[in-house]
Amino acid sequence: MNRPQALTNRLRRELFATPLDGLITVALLLGLGAGLKALLHWTLTQADWAVIQANSTLLAVGRYPLEQQWRLWLLTALLSGATGSSWGLLRGRGWPHSDRLAAAVLVVFGLVLPATLGLTATVQQHWWWITALLIAGRWAAGRWGGELPSRWRRLLPLAWPMLYLLGLGLIGGGLGLMSVRPSQWGGLLLTLIEASFAILVCFPLGIALALGRRSELPLLRWCSTLYIEFIRGAPLITLLFLGQNILGFLLPGGLAPDRVWRAAWILTFFAAAYVAEAVRAGLAALPRGQWEAARSLGLNTVQTLLHVVLPQALRVALPATVGQFITLLQDTTLLSLIGLLDLLGVARAVMANPEFLGRNAEVYLVLAILFWCCCAALGLGSRSLERRLNRQSLRSQP
Amino acid sequence: MQTPWWRNRRLLPLLVQAAVGLMVLVTIAFLLGNLVRNLSAAGLLLSWRWLNLPAGFDISETLLPFNAELPYWRALLAGLVNTVRVVLIGLVGATLLGTLAGTAAFSSNGLLRRLSRTYVELVRNVPLLLQLLFWYFVVFLSLPNGPAAIQLPWVVLAKSGLYLGSTQLIDGVWQGSLRITLEFAALLTGLIIHSGAFIAEVVRGGVTAVPAGQWEAARSLGLSAGQTLSRVVLPQALRVIVPALNSQYISLAKNSSLAVACGYSDLYSVAETTLNQTGRAVEVVLILLGTYLAMDLVISLLMNRLNQLVQIQER
Numbered sequence: 001m002n003r004p005q006a007l008t009n010r011l012r013r014e015l016f017a018t019p020l021d022g023l024i025t026v027a028l029l030l031g032l033g034a035g036l037k038a039l040l041h042w043t044l045t046q047a048d049w050a051v052i053q054a055n056s057t058l059l060a061v062g063r064y065p066l067e068q069q070w071r072l073w074l075l076t077a078l079l080s081g082a083t084g085s086s087w088g089l090l091r092g093r094g095w096p097h098s099d100r101l102a103a104a105v106l107v108v109f110g111l112v113l114p115a116t117l118g119l120t121a122t123v124q125q126h127w128w129w130i131t132a133l134l135i136a137g138r139w140a141a142g143r144w145g146g147e148l149p150s151r152w153r154r155l156l157p158l159a160w161p162m163l164y165l166l167g168l169g170l171i172g173g174g175l176g177l178m179s180v181r182p183s184q185w186g187g188l189l190l191t192l193i194e195a196s197f198a199i200l201v202c203f204p205l206g207i208a209l210a211l212g213r214r215s216e217l218p219l220l221r222w223c224s225t226l227y228i229e230f231i232r233g234a235p236l237i238t239l240l241f242l243g244q245n246i247l248g249f250l251l252p253g254g255l256a257p258d259r260v261w262r263a264a265w266i267l268t269f270f271a272a273a274y275v276a277e278a279v280r281a282g283l284a285a286l287p288r289g290q291w292e293a294a295r296s297l298g299l300n301t302v303q304t305l306l307h308v309v310l311p312q313a314l315r316v317a318l319p320a321t322v323g324q325f326i327t328l329l330q331d332t333t334l335l336s337l338i339g340l341l342d343l344l345g346v347a348r349a350v351m352a353n354p355e356f357l358g359r360n361a362e363v364y365l366v367l368a369i370l371f372w373c374c375c376a377a378l379g380l381g382s383r384s385l386e387r388r389l390n391r392q393s394l395r396s397q398p
Numbered sequence: 399m400q401t402p403w404w405r406n407r408r409l410l411p412l413l414v415q416a417a418v419g420l421m422v423l424v425t426i427a428f429l430l431g432n433l434v435r436n437l438s439a440a441g442l443l444l445s446w447r448w449l450n451l452p453a454g455f456d457i458s459e460t461l462l463p464f465n466a467e468l469p470y471w472r473a474l475l476a477g478l479v480n481t482v483r484v485v486l487i488g489l490v491g492a493t494l495l496g497t498l499a500g501t502a503a504f505s506s507n508g509l510l511r512r513l514s515r516t517y518v519e520l521v522r523n524v525p526l527l528l529q530l531l532f533w534y535f536v537v538f539l540s541l542p543n544g545p546a547a548i549q550l551p552w553v554v555l556a557k558s559g560l561y562l563g564s565t566q567l568i569d570g571v572w573q574g575s576l577r578i579t580l581e582f583a584a585l586l587t588g589l590i591i592h593s594g595a596f597i598a599e600v601v602r603g604g605v606t607a608v609p610a611g612q613w614e615a616a617r618s619l620g621l622s623a624g625q626t627l628s629r630v631v632l633p634q635a636l637r638v639i640v641p642a643l644n645s646q647y648i649s650l651a652k653n654s655s656l657a658v659a660c661g662y663s664d665l666y667s668v669a670e671t672t673l674n675q676t677g678r679a680v681e682v683v684l685i686l687l688g689t690y691l692a693m694d695l696v697i698s699l700l701m702n703r704l705n706q707l708v709q710i711q712e713r
Binding site: 014018216218241326330331333336344348364 | 411429437509519523528531535536648653658666670683690
């Protein structure tokens with residue numbers, strides 16, 4: 001059978017198997033066509049992207065002082081280099097097809113996107129350098145990473161937490177750098193700080209709560225259960241409301257953190273309860289025999305947890321946990337409802353500016369695409385990590 | 399050799415629990431102590447008498463009759479009724495949409511299958527708050543007014559509201575048997591489309607959990623695709639779906655607190671105004687947390703009852 005015929009056959013099977021299917025297909029095509037036509041018409045004739053171009057810095061970093069923004073560029077460059085190096089270390093010297101494709105996409109985005117967004121020449125150059133660093137990191141680490149002594153290689157993952165702390169230092173200042181108060185952080189920068197902080201801290205907290213909830217000690221079990229159920233019963237916005245209005249009363253004067261960190265802690269405590277439930281499901285999936293085998297080998301509770309139980313339970317819990325992280329990233333938008341200038345907060349301030357009145361659709365569309373890309377990337381990453389871990393566990397079995 | 403006390407398997411659990419209990423108690427005592435001290439310094443010690451004072455603000459849209467002279471507790475009650483209204487209608491709508499989209503993932507029509515996947519992936523990766531703002535500010539607020547309004551059979555979409563039933567234009571103003579405000583419509587649309595995507599995933603998971611042999615057996619008995627789904631697969635899928643649906647319903651109820659983004663006066667939005675006027679932060683937060691907790695419990699209870707109905711009846 002030649003190819004065109006195979007294609008027609010497939011189309012007929014997929015779209016016109018029965019008269020009803022054919023009817024549905026035609027109706028859907030008509031609807032989709034009308035929708036696409038309206039969208040195209042709007043994008044080409046009515047949409048005005050000046051609102052994004054004029055406010056790109058504001059949306060990215062809020063009111064972060066202009067003369068201090070080199071620190072953020074430096075941090076982005078460091079992160080880009082570290083990402084490239086990690087990529088190279090994981091993949092080694094070769095460039096498989098998927099890597100070449102990913103690199104090509106990154107280069108095209110790094111070169112073309114800043115230009116199409118109409119960013120200034122300096123900003124465009126910065127993005128070129130950052131893209132170049134990423135690719136160079138991938139190449140160099142892949143080329144020479146294998147020659148590092150294995151003792152060093154084992155320490156390399158530690159570079160990430162150090163980089164995170166360094167990043168917070170660069171953003172906030174201190175130690176000779178001009179201090180930039182959290183109230184001056186904004187836009188995408190604030191969103192990323194809040195989300196990354198909450199994700200990093202809520203994960204160990206969630207594991208502890210899940211272990212507590214499955215503990216044999218009744219007091220630990222009750223406390224953990226009470227906490228988890230209380231948090232899961234309340235909408236996040238009421239907890240943020242609690243954080244802004246009551247936390248000041250709960251702590252002695254002067255000890256309460258400022259509004260930005262208050263929200264970060266509330267997000268953390270909120271997400272911890274949900275992560276705990278995801279981890280608990282992972283723990284529950286583990287057969288009791290694993291505990292008993294570890295105990296009969298003479299491991300104590302801590303050793304059993306660290307070497308036997310958690311590695312297996314966390315692997316099962318991974319998809320649900322990353323799902324919670326994605327929700328957490330989306331939940332940062334609620335900060336705009338309590339008056340913080342996160343990405344959505346800045347966007348709403350921009351839309352309230354009379355100069356850009358009636359440009360809501362453009363701004364919301366850009367924000368939606370941004371969030372969609374971040375969340376979809378997290379989901380994709382979690383799925384590939386899951387496959388990788390499953391392959392490893394298959395290989396390690398006798 | 400005697401076991402040292404730190405390895406004693408009877409003593410150790412007691413010690414750990416005592417330590418944890420002490421820690422929790424000390425933390426709570428510390429926080430409560432601060433709370434009482436700070437509140438009394440601010441002259442805001444716990445009291446509920448302010449609930450009987452006149453509210454002094456209006457609520458744009460209520461089922462319960464309300465005006466500014468009525469007390470705060472009536473305002474909060476009106477907000478609660480508004481919340482319950484949007485949650486109830488939202489639950490029904492999201493269930494219908496979710497079932498439709500979830501079963502569409504198994505359609506013999508490839509286009510419909512892909513459309514269902516696209517819908518779920520699109521909605522789940524965009525924050526709900528953004529979606530609500532989009533529906534209100536971009537879609538509903540840009541509706542035309544007067545004669546230019548969008549007229550469908552039994553429905554008119556105009557900037558002054560949605561009109562259902564028999565509608566007519568009188569002096570450039572629409573009249574209908576039922577008028578829905580744009581705020582309510584935007585919130586409801588956003589919630590239904592958001593929860594619908596999550597429910598679609600639940601339904602899809604439930605249907606996937608039914609063994610393929612059940613499909614094949616039903617088809618070989620000569621049942622049509624629709625009969626197979628409604629008589630054989632869905633009743634079995636329900637056993638997996640209903641428990642997962644419970645948590646989706648609860649999150650819809652909690653998500654309704656984002657109503658403030660569309661300017662709809664739900665419980666949270668009334669509570670926020672109440673706090674701004676009275677400064678009674680602790681009481682207002684207690685009312686909010688208690689009410690949402692109670693709502694979650696009611697949903698859980700009803701869903702557990704439903705769960706008992708759909709589980710396999712054994713002797």
